Amino acid sequence: MQLIISNLNKTYSNGVQALKDVNLTINQGMFGLLGPNGAGKSSLMRTIATLQEPDSGSILLGEINVLTQKDEVRKTLGYLPQEFGVYPKVDATTLLNHLAVLKGITNASERKSVVEALLQKTNLWDARKKNLGGYSGGMKQRFGIAQALLANPKLIIVDEPTAGLDPAERNRFLNLLSELGENTVVILSTHIVEDVKELCSDMAIFNKGEVLFKGSPDEALNEIVGKIWQKRINKAELSDFKQNFKVISEKLIGGNPIIHVLSDTNPDGTFEAVTGDLEDVYFSKIFANA
């Protein structure tokens, strides 16, 4: 099953054009949608999840027309929204059981075994009787995945799931995502390049409502071979360098900036060639689209 998005457009009533002629074909497996805040990722995710309408365009999930067969999509969709609210005074088993009823798992013994299996899978078994209000950020996100997996979805959407998680919880969460079936379309929206690098076989870079790149992380890296140049400079020099060169990133190391410049040749002869990583691709694309 593939998800095919064609010529999708959306302008909000305040005039913000959040989606500009978006075309994407998303195969089974983990797909990373990478973009800065405000790029339009959530607008796209919510549209695919049947929660809002585009102005024009089409979305097909296999045979299903996502924009007109919303009930069909909802039956097969697992969605973890950016702001996942839980009822704080309810324990995990109770809420998951309740959500399972809403998902249409009406047989009580089947429901019990589905709920128990998901609590095990997401490593929440020991905390299953605890109220969700007492869960850490990572536990809440894992609960979010448990509810998204109810009823065996064929399409799973997770919108910026690792924001705010500490490194250990983030790893745990990413490991969980990586175990999701290969027979499922999983879309991971994030502004964290590492999330995509670690998990996704396919990706798109998104900015200002537009797709700037689509392909595999390796293809993305190929685009910048020989084009990333590094130099350690003084803070005072930064604005000059920014004026004269395409400074795509700056990192402070020991108080002084190390800059990366995008250029076909050594910018002023004093830079060092470096092997770019996915973050350089990301910043190059965003820089060119600024």
Ligand SMILES: Nc1ncnc2c1ncn2[C@@H]1O[C@H](COP(=O)(O)OP(=O)(O)OP(=O)(O)O)[C@@H](O)[C@H]1O
């Ligand atoms: N309901 C709305 N009404 C008006 N403008 C909106 C609405 N929702 C989003 N926008 C605007 O559309 C643009 C895209 O927002 P969106 O939330 O889709 O981006 P995003 O990539 O998910 O960013 P973030 O990571 O900040 O959520 C932004 O400029 C945002 O302010």
